[in-house]
């Protein structure tokens with residue numbers, strides 16, 4: 350996959366994340382294009398993109414996450430695994446502050462994005478959400494045309510020129526492997542697409558915002574094997590440019606696509622580490638039981 | 646003993662009807678004991694209930710059919726005397742004065758003026774309020790406002806008519822000295838206020854029915870609250886909102902008391918809201934109250950006008966219902 354820094358520049362020419370690409374010690378050069386899982390060493394070398402420190406999360410009085418500390422490396426795929434209700438989605442939504450929409454929620458500790466606390470009062474949530482894109486578990490196309498769906502973010506960011514929007518739409522749809530299927534019917538309603546197509550549309554919509562980080566909540570739970578394979582390929586390609594965090598219930602999938610994995614149980618981060626190691630040589634008994642399917 | 650029990654069961658059966666019947670067959674001993682009685686009485690009770698309910702249902706159907714038949718019958722009689730062309734295209738409406746003219750356009754125009762004017766008053770305020778209540782207001786504020794809307798909706802229309810004459814009209818005449826005591830503008834304003842609760846509660850329901858996940862998706866793309874509302878929620882609810890406007894306007898067309906009091910009784914082909922006009926409904930009131938002898942052409946005008954009114958509002962309601970019925974299908 351050709352890496353295109355110029356693509357990034359179109360939308361955020363002066364974003365420091367963009368300039369960070371050239372300076373930061375990057376994992377990418379050592380990796381054959383679009384291939385391979387990062388080894389533990391490579392993970393250790395990677396720049397830290399998000400750092401979570403002693404974070405706890407409350408729904409009103411109920412603590413859903415307890416004292417989580419985790420580092421999420423740049424240009425890697427991090428997978429959250431764990432039994433249902435253990436707090437994976439909750440944790441994921443903390444990164445782009447989607448939990449703010451739910452009344453009575455509270456965060457303790459800090460989550461740093463490139464060193465800045467995203468929960469500080471000075472954080473601009475709108476900018477934060479443009480940098481941290483999210484793909485929801487259930488696909489949520491707007492009842493608008495395919496074109497309007499994908500160009501939603503750029504339009505809000507103030508891009509008005511039809512030609513520029515069209516370029517962004519085409520690029521985003523190509524990246525989400527949907528372009529060939531929809532290029533002749535961009536003006537059709539997105540609701541006419543199949544479930545798998547809608548899901549890839551939502552990925553394209555998130556990519557159109559040109560985020561640094563992509564959060565995906567069970568990106569393939571509702572898809573057939575073929576679509577799942579496409580999405581996994583997609584994640585593989587995207588990780589060359591984006592930092593990706595996925596939630597998945599599928600152990601094989603986590604093993605296939607992720608570089609780092611984190612196992613949660615009842616709001617606690619039980620174990621995290623390079624996927625290779627976590628899956629072949631887990632340190633905790635609970636982790637082993639879960640990945641071997643003995644509970645959860 | 647067996648007999649006693651079966652008698653008991655039978656009375657239970659009479660009280661509970663269907664529900665008990667469904668349960669009973671499971672107990673074989675009971676069936677043997679009282680089964681015969683149950684079976685023999687069941688069709689009788691069910692028949693009575695069935696017939697009573699059927700009667701209730703037929704009354705509304707019969708009344709509707711009756712009204713339509715009377716409207717049609719009298720209107721047809723009317724059109725023996727007055728050509729339908731004159732009725733639909735004539736620009737003067739003076740059935741009670743000589744020379745008589747039977748052009749419905751002035752009444753139509755008056756009705757549309759009031760309906761359109763009240764829509765101009767109610768649509769922006771109603772939509773704004775609905776959006777505020779659905780998207781911005783705190784649950785507490787919503788809990789206060791919604792009952793107030795019910796109260797507003799419960800005020801009798803004659804009160805609105807009275808307010809229009811003694812309160813709204815003087816203000817209009819103060820601002821526009823050329824306005825008459827009775828004028829279309831005051832009717833527009835009070836009818837607008839009358840249909841406001843309808844627009845607000847229908848639109849608010851439709852806005853609320855837009856799934857939260859859509860809002861979340863838009864927020865996650867970096868939209869702020871206003872952008873989410875204007876670019877996602879309102880467009881997604883648009884057809885339903887339009888349907889609520891149509892229903893409200895149809896209500897404004899049928900509104901009688903307030904316009905009779907406020908707008909006057911001067912059938913006039915004008916779009917000037919400061920003049921006195923007459924709507925179709927107000928005309929029907931005027932003739933029904935007066936001493937126009939039944940069976941004359943003058944008297945039959947009210948059926949022709951009534952039929953026109955009926956067709957107008959029915960068309961709008963059908964369109965609105967059609968749109969509303971399609972809104973629900975979209976989020977399945």
Ligand SMILES: Nc1ncnc2c1ncn2[C@@H]1O[C@H](COP(=O)(O)OP(=O)(O)OP(=O)(O)O)[C@@H](O)[C@H]1O
Nearest residue numbers: 408411413431432433434435436437438439440451
């Ligand atoms: N909006 C909410 N209000 C209150 N409690 C919530 C809310 N959402 C989730 N929770 C609770 O927080 C806990 C973690 O939920 P979360 O959705 O993060 O689980 P999950 O790990 O994503 O599960 P799954 O794999 O089933 O999606 C659960 O106990 C859940 O009941």
Ligand SMILES: [Mg+2]
Nearest residue numbers: 437438439566
């Ligand atoms: Mg979840």
